[in-house]
Amino acid sequence: MIGVARAARSFRSAAWLGWSVDTNWADPVTIGTLLVVRPLAATMLLVLIFEVARGTGSADPRFAHLYVGTAFYTILGATLHAISFVVMDDRERYETIRVVATSPVPLAAYVAGRGLSSLVNSCVGAGVILAFGSLALGLPLRPAGLLSPLFLAGFGLGVASAVGLAIGLAGVHLVTARHHYLLGESVAGVLYLLSGAIFPIEALPFGADRLARLLPFTYWLEALRRPLVPEASACSPTLAAISDATLLAILAVSSAALGAGGLALFRACERSARRRGILDARTDH
Amino acid sequence: MHAIETEGLRRVFRRRRRGLFGSREDEGPAEVVALEGADLVVSEGETFGLLGPNGAGKTTLIKILATLLTPSTGRARVRGFDVESQPLEVRRRIALVSGGEQAGYGILTVREQLWVYTQFHGLPTREVMPRIDAALERFGLADRARSKLSKLSTGERQKMNVIRGFLLQPEVLILDEPTLGLDVSAARAVRVAVREWVREAPARSVLLTTHYMTEADELCDRVAFIHKGRLLACDTPDALKRRVSDRTTYRLETDAAGGPSGDGLLDGIPGVAATASTDPAAGRTRYVLSLADEGAIGEVVSRLSAGGVRIRSLRSERPTLEDVFLAATGEGLGDGA
Ligand SMILES: Nc1ncnc2c1ncn2[C@@H]1O[C@H](COP(=O)(O)OP(=O)(O)O)[C@@H](O)[C@H]1O
Numbered sequence: 342m343i344g345v346a347r348a349a350r351s352f353r354s355a356a357w358l359g360w361s362v363d364t365n366w367a368d369p370v371t372i373g374t375l376l377v378v379r380p381l382a383a384t385m386l387l388v389l390i391f392e393v394a395r396g397t398g399s400a401d402p403r404f405a406h407l408y409v410g411t412a413f414y415t416i417l418g419a420t421l422h423a424i425s426f427v428v429m430d431d432r433e434r435y436e437t438i439r440v441v442a443t444s445p446v447p448l449a450a451y452v453a454g455r456g457l458s459s460l461v462n463s464c465v466g467a468g469v470i471l472a473f474g475s476l477a478l479g480l481p482l483r484p485a486g487l488l489s490p491l492f493l494a495g496f497g498l499g500v501a502s503a504v505g506l507a508i509g510l511a512g513v514h515l516v517t518a519r520h521h522y523l524l525g526e527s528v529a530g531v532l533y534l535l536s537g538a539i540f541p542i543e544a545l546p547f548g549a550d551r552l553a554r555l556l557p558f559t560y561w562l563e564a565l566r567r568p569l570v571p572e573a574s575a576c577s578p579t580l581a582a583i584s585d586a587t588l589l590a591i592l593a594v595s596s597a598a599l600g601a602g603g604l605a606l607f608r609a610c611e612r613s614a615r616r617r618g619i620l621d622a623r624t625d626h
Numbered sequence: 627m628h629a630i631e632t633e634g635l636r637r638v639f640r641r642r643r644r645g646l647f648g649s650r651e652d653e654g655p656a657e658v659v660a661l662e663g664a665d666l667v668v669s670e671g672e673t674f675g676l677l678g679p680n681g682a683g684k685t686t687l688i689k690i691l692a693t694l695l696t697p698s699t700g701r702a703r704v705r706g707f708d709v710e711s712q713p714l715e716v717r718r719r720i721a722l723v724s725g726g727e728q729a730g731y732g733i734l735t736v737r738e739q740l741w742v743y744t745q746f747h748g749l750p751t752r753e754v755m756p757r758i759d760a761a762l763e764r765f766g767l768a769d770r771a772r773s774k775l776s777k778l779s780t781g782e783r784q785k786m787n788v789i790r791g792f793l794l795q796p797e798v799l800i801l802d803e804p805t806l807g808l809d810v811s812a813a814r815a816v817r818v819a820v821r822e823w824v825r826e827a828p829a830r831s832v833l834l835t836t837h838y839m840t841e842a843d844e845l846c847d848r849v850a851f852i853h854k855g856r857l858l859a860c861d862t863p864d865a866l867k868r869r870v871s872d873r874t875t876y877r878l879e880t881d882a883a884g885g886p887s888g889d890g891l892l893d894g895i896p897g898v899a900a901t902a903s904t905d906p907a908a909g910r911t912r913y914v915l916s917l918a919d920e921g922a923i924g925e926v927v928s929r930l931s932a933g934g935v936r937i938r939s940l941r942s943e944r945p946t947l948e949d950v951f952l953a954a955t956g957e958g959l960g961d962g963a
């Protein structure tokens with residue numbers, strides 16, 4: 342219990358820190374860019390590509406599939422990158438990791454807390470993308486779906502899985518040099534393709550759909566699309582055939598597994614880093 | 627209870643040929659023994675100095691005590707807790723500050739940054755804020771309290787990190803070359819603060835590494851030399867100096883006093899060996915006196931006065947820690963010593 346309380350307190354302080362360091366609240370232009378312009382710009386690019394390639398309108402369920410998938414994927418991408426990158430940032434740039442590592446703070450809780458602001462920001466960004474799609478592009482979004490148990494529980498479990506994976510990646514950063522900083526983004530990029538954010542998993546080539554079926558994030562996106570845009574969910578018959586309860590069960594198991602696995606990997610890497618004395622070692626050139 | 631205890635502490639670094647981390651030099655030995663069987667005891671209330679040149683193994687020992695690095699073999703305990711099996715207990719009781727440290731977030735103010743550090747140790751905000759302000763005041767950073775770290779000079783940032791060490795209220799303060807790169811007055815402020823801090827409460831101890839022998843001499847109750855990973859002589863600075871020589875040397879300059887040995891004025895004083903050289907051009911005689919007992923200097927002075935010789939200057943020349951280090955290792959301490 343004392344351990345949990347300490348982890349919670351560390352998480353809180355680290356979250357405050359991430360909030361203050363990664364989001365410059367004194368500068369409204371930066372905030373606006375971060376929360377609105379950047380996510381929208383990325384999504385617009387995709388919308389354009391879709392329109393050009395298909396010549397069909399936003400009523401096409403495949404458009405809704407892609408649009409909603411991409412909106413929520415941004416949260417996964419941001420979480421994986423932000424939390425794992427804390428290790429690089431605090432070791433190489435701010436040089437504070439030594440202070441944290443010699444304090445009684447559990448390092449994994451610190452890393453997760455420090456990345457929280459980016460996670461929250463990306464949720465706001467995803468909301469902006471969806472609102473824009475609904476209001477400006479005629480996306481057939483059912484706002485009531487946001488309050489459905491499938492959406493709420495699915496969202497939480499999916500984010501928990503993402504945080505678990507991100508903590509594991511942060512662990513890998515503890516034992517790797519600066520030039521591996523793209524790890525989080527690389528993993529996120531692969532997941533973008535494989536978890537059915539853009540294409541329905543049936544459309545994936547080379548049997549990649551079998552991989553897709555192993556990824557919790559595939560079920561996560563389905564659990565979010567289904568209540569919001571049922572037509573889009575129908576694009577993937579494989580996933581559409583899974584019941585709400587099964588989707589949530591899969592997500593519950595995956596978040597527990599990724600949470601425990603990510604933490605175990607992080608701790609193993611932390612031990613290894615302390616054994617090798619590289620926990621606080623800046624990469625030299 | 628001892629503040630720090632190590633037994634046969636040894637650390638070997640293996641050079642990784644194809645590691646993910648670090649440089650991939652193929653030159654040099656495959657193994658570096660950074661620490662070779664260090665046995666050390668730092669008592670409660672003590673300020674203990676580790677004095678040695680660059681590469682001696684100081685930081686390696688410090689990192690092991692701060693749980694940043696595990697020993698290859700041997701044991702280390704801080705306040706009775708084992709650094710390997712009870713690292714959390716150790717981290718609760720230490721604060722580590724390294725010289726030249728620039729840690730911090732440019733966007734935070736000095737006050738905010740220091741507050742964040744105290745939160746990692748679970749200190750209550752209400753108690754911490756007045757102490758932050760007091761510490762900034764005494765280190766001459768009061769006017770910087772609300773400046774962003776990005777606006778601080780490197781010296782100011784380093785001072786802020788030294789302040790962190792005191793604020794965390796450790797039982798054992800670990801300072802790795804704390805004055806490295808600080809200007810003279812900032813370095814003095816740090817030394818004064820260390821001395822006062824350790825006296826404020828009886829359970830506080832300081833382990834300090836340095837390659838500045840005056841720093842070790844001035845600040846430390848006891849000093850150990852470290853050289854090529856081995857701990858050599860360990861004692862109070864005075865006792866160490868007595869080891870090189872139990873005699874005291876004086877240099878004395880007088881108006882030319884006749885013959886080469888000052889007319890033999892100083893012959894036959896018990897426990898005093900004198901050599902003299904006269905510089906006729908300058909009209910001076912210079913004596914080098916080696917005294918078995920410092921008290922004998924009184925007899926020297928009265929003999930010269932009685933002989934009508936005017937003393938121009940007199941200074942005692944004690945061995946420094948550098949001399950002791952030289953005697954122990956055959957090597958100097960390197961720059962700045
Ligand atoms: N991570 C490391 N990998 C390889 N060798 C190291 C590492 N850290 C220190 N060393 C070597 O160990 C020796 C002692 O280093 P260090 O403890 O930093 O000395 P000091 O702090 O007294 O200057 C040096 O020869 C140094 O090159």
Ligand SMILES: [Mg+2]
Nearest residue numbers: 684685686802
């Ligand atoms: Mg060093």
